[in-house]
Amino acid sequence: MSAIDPDVYELILALADDEHLMGQRHTEWIGVAPFLEEDMAFASIGQDELGHAALLYELITDDIDEVALRRSAADYRSCWLVEEPCTDWADALIRHWLYDTAEELRWESLVSSSVSGLGDIARRALREEVYHRRHADALLDALLESGEAQQRLLKSLDRLLPLAVGLFEAPAGEAAALEAGVSDRPMESMMLQWQNAVDARFSTKAWTEVAPPDQQQRRIRSTHFERMYAEMREVILLDPTAVW
Amino acid sequence: MRIYEVFLKREGKQEFRHAGSLEAATAELAVVLARENYARRAEGELMWLVDRADIVTADAEFIAPNTDKPHRHNDGERVAARRKKKRKGS
Numbered sequence: 001m002s003a004i005d006p007d008v009y010e011l012i013l014a015l016a017d018d019e020h021l022m023g024q025r026h027t028e029w030i031g032v033a034p035f036l037e038e039d040m041a042f043a044s045i046g047q048d049e050l051g052h053a054a055l056l057y058e059l060i061t062d063d064i065d066e067v068a069l070r071r072s073a074a075d076y077r078s079c080w081l082v083e084e085p086c087t088d089w090a091d092a093l094i095r096h097w098l099y100d101t102a103e104e105l106r107w108e109s110l111v112s113s114s115v116s117g118l119g120d121i122a123r124r125a126l127r128e129e130v131y132h133r134r135h136a137d138a139l140l141d142a143l144l145e146s147g148e149a150q151q152r153l154l155k156s157l158d159r160l161l162p163l164a165v166g167l168f169e170a171p172a173g174e175a176a177a178l179e180a181g182v183s184d185r186p187m188e189s190m191m192l193q194w195q196n197a198v199d200a201r202f203s204t205k206a207w208t209e210v211a212p213p214d215q216q217q218r219r220i221r222s223t224h225f226e227r228m229y230a231e232m233r234e235v236i237l238l239d240p241t242a243v244w
Numbered sequence: 245m246r247i248y249e250v251f252l253k254r255e256g257k258q259e260f261r262h263a264g265s266l267e268a269a270t271a272e273l274a275v276v277l278a279r280e281n282y283a284r285r286a287e288g289e290l291m292w293l294v295d296r297a298d299i300v301t302a303d304a305e306f307i308a309p310n311t312d313k314p315h316r317h318n319d320g321e322r323v324a325a326r327r328k329k330k331r332k333g334s
Contacts, residue, residue, distance in 0.1 A: 035267070037267060037268065037277040040281050045280070134272075141270070142269045142270050142273055
């Protein structure tokens with residue numbers, strides 16, 4: 001693999017890490033989702049995200065396992081939203097909607113990327129995003145109607161909004177990566193469109209009061225990362241030659 | 245919650261085939277859940293979902309009160325035997 005520009009590498013790594021960890025978190029619902037059909041559907045969506053992560057990692061490395069799983073914790077560039085445990089179904093569902101709404105904008109910004117292969121990955125992912133979004137919307141449509149479910153969901157929304165805003169924080173070197181044509185717009189510029197979508201779906205939010213966590217350009221990990229990192233690496237550490 | 249029967253059609257001239265069933269709160273949820281439960285590996289390219297309550301049914305007492313109906317079956321065995329006998333005789 002030819003040498004890749006470090007700023008381009010960082011940006012693609014951040015996108016890949018978000019997908020990787022989101023997929024990991026979603027698939028944790030296998031076997032414990034509120035009903036059988038959803039159990040399968042939600043984990044399957046997580047598998048789609050893992051698939052996207054693998055495609056992105058392949059753009060920057062010849063050894064996916066090395067980058068996805070053997071890297072040191074400090075080298076991850078995920079946002080904290082995807083590191084959050086979300087063991088309550090309302091939290092998981094709200095995050096699903098918030099993340100996929102943002103992700104759609106993100107893939108759109110990559111369709112005409114200068115990075116060979118990235119545009120194709122983005123177009124492929126966008127076709128799957130249609131389904132992810134429809135799934136999240138169908139559940140919200142059904143659940144936001146009733147009292148208790150509505151209350152729980154709106155509470156989750158308030159709790160997760162600051163983390164979700166952190167999704168739009170770019171890694172260092174984004175300007176240079178944009179200069180190289182990786183993406184057609186900065187991450188932060190997608191936020192307004194996303195906020196409008198949140199306002200339209202729920203109710204108008206006082207965005208100036210929503211303070212994202214201090215992720216320091218995605219260089220530091222949230223307190224939940226360590227345990228997740230250990231779980232993700234369980235198999236590869238047990239058997240480095242394992243094939244999956 | 246309602247129960248939906250799921251039918252899938254592969255490409256080409258193949259007919260829709262019953263893939264299974266699922267429970268869902270709304271028709272829209274039935275569609276998105278059926279997609280992941282029955283077609284996530286591209287098992288088909290078209291899907292029908294039918295609310296089980298909308299299916300017109302008939303029971304066994306009406307459809308097949310008697311199962312022993314040899315007079316309705318003809319496997320051609322006797323005719324074949326007669327023709328064979330005739331060929332040999334000529």
